[in-house]
Amino acid sequence: MAVTVRLFAAARAAAGVSQLEVAAGSVQGILDSLVESHPALRQVLPQCSYLLDELALHDLGSQVNDDSTLDILPPFAGG
């Protein structure tokens, strides 16, 4: 039982991994723990948007439960 965090593009490059398992908690709490374990994320996260179980997330105070997936998306650069 854990939360799956998926990191994309610049966030994956900064963390050095594409997927992590973390304990359930608030989005902000999870992000803080990620910065602690992967300090290079500190530069990238303020620019990112987030998906919680594939839905756009606007409140970093939201609770993330076990078995959920939190996606970390850097600024888009398609086209």
Added chain:
Amino acid sequence: MANVARVLVTTEVISVSDLAAAVRSNTAGAIVTFSGDVRDNDHGREVTSLEYEAHPSAQGLLEKVASEIAGRHDVLDVAVAHRHGPIPIGEAALIAAVSAKHRKAAFDACADLVDEVKAQIPIWKHQVFADGTDEWVNCA
């Protein structure tokens, strides 16, 4: 409401002629296409290689954007393709094609489609420069 003729997120080569053919019809008097190609320079620096990364939701979101464009312009058919993975310099990363009875609506819808793709689709661009440095675009 216009028809969404084709939407594609793919690692394969994409072609303007394929997308133009997908929107062609005898009721259309205008076809506008856009090809966003990989160039060998960015902000005055030489780019040697480039790679796009797509989120798993990119295909579904691109379908949604194409439907929105089809719904808000007086056009006939809309098609759009985004390639990801490594793309050689000079090849297309994004192609949009729109047909309409008249050119103005086709130009407007095609430009709107490209703008919306850039703003809404979770795709990222990583480029490597001639001096060996690299960057994720828009993520300085």
